[in-house]
Amino acid sequence: MKKVIFKIFGVIIVSVMLLQTIVMAASTSELRDEKSDNQEKINDAKDELSDVQEQKSSTQEEINNLDSQISDYQSQIDDLDSKISDLNVQIEEAQKKLEEAQTEYDENKKLAEERLVIMQESGDTSYLDFILSSDSVTDLISSYYLASELAEADTELLDGLEEERQAVETAKQELESSKAELNNSKTTKQSASAQLEVLKQEKNTEVAKLSEDEKAIQAQIDELTEANKTIDKEIREAEARIAAANKNNGGSSGGAAAGAPSGSANLNNVSSSGFIYPVPAAYANITTGLYYSSGAYHGAVDFGSGGINGQPVFAVADGTVIIAKALTTSYGNYIIIKHDNGLYTLYAHGQAGSITVKSGDRVAQGQQIMRVGSTGNSTGPHLHFEVRTSPGNYNNRVNPKDYLP
Numbered sequence: 001m002k003k004v005i006f007k008i009f010g011v012i013i014v015s016v017m018l019l020q021t022i023v024m025a026a027s028t029s030e031l032r033d034e035k036s037d038n039q040e041k042i043n044d045a046k047d048e049l050s051d052v053q054e055q056k057s058s059t060q061e062e063i064n065n066l067d068s069q070i071s072d073y074q075s076q077i078d079d080l081d082s083k084i085s086d087l088n089v090q091i092e093e094a095q096k097k098l099e100e101a102q103t104e105y106d107e108n109k110k111l112a113e114e115r116l117v118i119m120q121e122s123g124d125t126s127y128l129d130f131i132l133s134s135d136s137v138t139d140l141i142s143s144y145y146l147a148s149e150l151a152e153a154d155t156e157l158l159d160g161l162e163e164e165r166q167a168v169e170t171a172k173q174e175l176e177s178s179k180a181e182l183n184n185s186k187t188t189k190q191s192a193s194a195q196l197e198v199l200k201q202e203k204n205t206e207v208a209k210l211s212e213d214e215k216a217i218q219a220q221i222d223e224l225t226e227a228n229k230t231i232d233k234e235i236r237e238a239e240a241r242i243a244a245a246n247k248n249n250g251g252s253s254g255g256a257a258a259g260a261p262s263g264s265a266n267l268n269n270v271s272s273s274g275f276i277y278p279v280p281a282a283y284a285n286i287t288t289g290l291y292y293s294s295g296a297y298h299g300a301v302d303f304g305s306g307g308i309n310g311q312p313v314f315a316v317a318d319g320t321v322i323i324a325k326a327l328t329t330s331y332g333n334y335i336i337i338k339h340d341n342g343l344y345t346l347y348a349h350g351q352a353g354s355i356t357v358k359s360g361d362r363v364a365q366g367q368q369i370m371r372v373g374s375t376g377n378s379t380g381p382h383l384h385f386e387v388r389t390s391p392g393n394y395n396n397r398v399n400p401k402d403y404l405p
């Protein structure tokens with residue numbers, strides 16, 4: 001009974017682990033999709049932001065323009081105000097003069113009337129008095145003329161005063177009509193300025209709204225950027241979990257399709273020949289090319305980055321294992337796979353006892369076939385990798401760089 005339970009548990013645990021790897025792989029690819037969606041949204045939002053900022057600055061420019069027009073109007077209005085106030089002083093002065101002229105006229109008119117009344121009241125008596133008081137005819141005549149000339153002088157004086165009064169009146173009316181004109185002009189400018197002020201208020205409202213939009217879009221960008229940072233962290237964590245799971249499971253790695261975590265095959269990075277790298281992405285740089293630096297022909301590429309010892313070696317494409325051997329010299333532990341496109345790949349110097357396939361096995365792209373080591377003719381841990389156009393012939397080795405991603 002206990003055994004059965006353990007078995008069931010074992011199956012469940014293995015299944016859960018397998019499922020976890022698949023779920024984790026799926027979730028990293030989902031996370032990457034989400035991240036690139038977010039990045040698209042960020043790019044869109046940035047475009048939108050620069051549109052809004054452009055609109056805002058052009059509206060601000062319009063406001064500045066309106067401000068300068070309004071202040072122009074204001075200085076014209078101030079100018080008119082000062083002219084109107086000058087005119088008010090002049091009108092007041094004219095009014096005063098007018099009143100003085102009126103008073104002078106009234107006083108002189110009153111005096112003239114009084115004189116006239118005296119003359120009329122005295123009537124003939126007056127003339128008789130003149131005559132009686134006159135010493136001579138000459139005297140008489142001059143007294144008579146004196147009286148009539150006096151009347152005539154009064155009339156002239158009054159006429160002159162009246163003319164003067166009218167001139168002042170006319171000047172005052174002109175001043176008043178000038179003032180009315182200036183007031184009209186002021187009213188026109190004030191209403192034009194008020195219209196500009198309304199327009200300015202509208203533009204200010206627009207700018208305020210654009211600023212709000214700007215803030216909202218920026219907040220959106222910040223939020224998305226923050227979200228992507230979190231996603232990056234989640235991806236790193238998921239990759240670390242996948243790497244750990246692969247290590248625990250003994251490695252092979254179809255499930256680790258998404259990304260290229262250290263220790264797993266990167267099935268996303270495929271060359272035009274259909275090959276992936278034979279080692280994990282972190283160790284995929286070629287440390288020795290087709291030729292040795294000395295000029296001797298190497299016929300292969302080596303992957304010999306630090307830390308590569310014990311890393312999995314992957315089949316670069318689907319195929320059939322035609323050789324899987326452990327030599328003590330030369331290639332050491334090595335494997336040759338025949339691929340469906342007619343090419344052969346050779347993997348050499350594998351860790352002793354790490355070969356997990358045998359001749360005749362069908363292998364899948366990314367499947368672990370052994371681990372990197374330093375067996376055979378090797379001075380340090382590296383994977384020696386060849387591509388051949390026929391299996392057993394050194395002369396048919398081609399440059400692997402031309403077939404790798």
Ligand SMILES: [Zn+2]
Pocket residue numbers: 298300301302383384385
């Ligand atoms: Zn080599």
